[in-house]
Amino acid sequence: MTDTQWKVFEVFHQQARGEPHVHVGSVHAPDAEMALLLAKEQYSRRQACVNLWVIPAEAILATAYENDDIFERGTDKSYRESWGYKTPKTISDETTKRRSDKG
């Protein structure tokens, strides 16, 4: 199937400073600057946004689904399920909370 002549850019959206950028979709655009401009109306008009990233889809190297058996666990690895550890997201949440408690 032929796509438009414009390149595809993947769009990442940040709801608040310190939050992670989350992939929200893609836009077609002739270049990165236009991709940012078009992504702004496409992906920030219905939710809060402080920052957008666009990345050329062709710059992304992905695993092949036919190889998804590489993610399967041959033996019990439940010891790796480290949910008790803090993730960057929870650390940033707590930092924000500490700051606002001080303020």
Next chain:
Amino acid sequence: MADLAFQAIDALSGTVREAVINLLYRLADDELIIGHRNSEWTGHAPILEADIAFSSMAQDEMGHAQAYYSLLHQLGERDPDTLAFGRRPREFRCASLVCLPKGDWGFSILRQFLYDASETVRLTALSESSLVPLAQLAGKLRGEEKYHLMHGRSWVLRLGNATDDSHRKMQAALDFAYPHALGLFEPTEYDEPLAQAGISPREDELKRQWESAVAPVLADAGLTVPEGMPPIYGGRVGQHPDALKELLDGMQLVYNIDPTAKW
């Protein structure tokens, strides 16, 4: 100069009040009509992403119009819906630039750039206005206008420099639009009272700022500003191209079937 500021809209009286009413009609009608014109691209723009961005900006302009009409309502004019849908062409105070049919994509993009550059110049000045409610509103609208100008500028630069065909269309659009764009700064009898009260700069001052804002972008786009073409005036005193009547006939059609209907 806080001691000279008009803190509330009802602090206005006499000539200054009359002048502010006229200014607000000019601001609001420009926004409503360009918003409607740009909304004509909804479903028709060259590519989905461009369609969504242009339609969204058209909504922004409608929102700005509603905000200005609300200030007018506070000054004793009719309610915003009646002002938008219940007036005849001669009662509108928009410039001819915003009335013109949407033309091709290049024309609409160029018009959006020329118009939003004027809007940015105006809102920057009005955010310092001695009329506090207007200054506050101008400050709130500036973010959206900043994006509109980035959008228009980016498109103009690309279409001006892309191909011989796109360049030729953009130059033709500029030759046609420029005298109408100068008409955005049609002087009125209210220039002097508005400037003296610190509410808005004179139109010729705003025009000077606008020209120095658009000239470098047009030059970078490889476009030549037409010289010696007289501005097209009349919009600020209710003299409009026929295109405005056609636009209003469509826009007001449903409202006029039953102006008292509740929605």
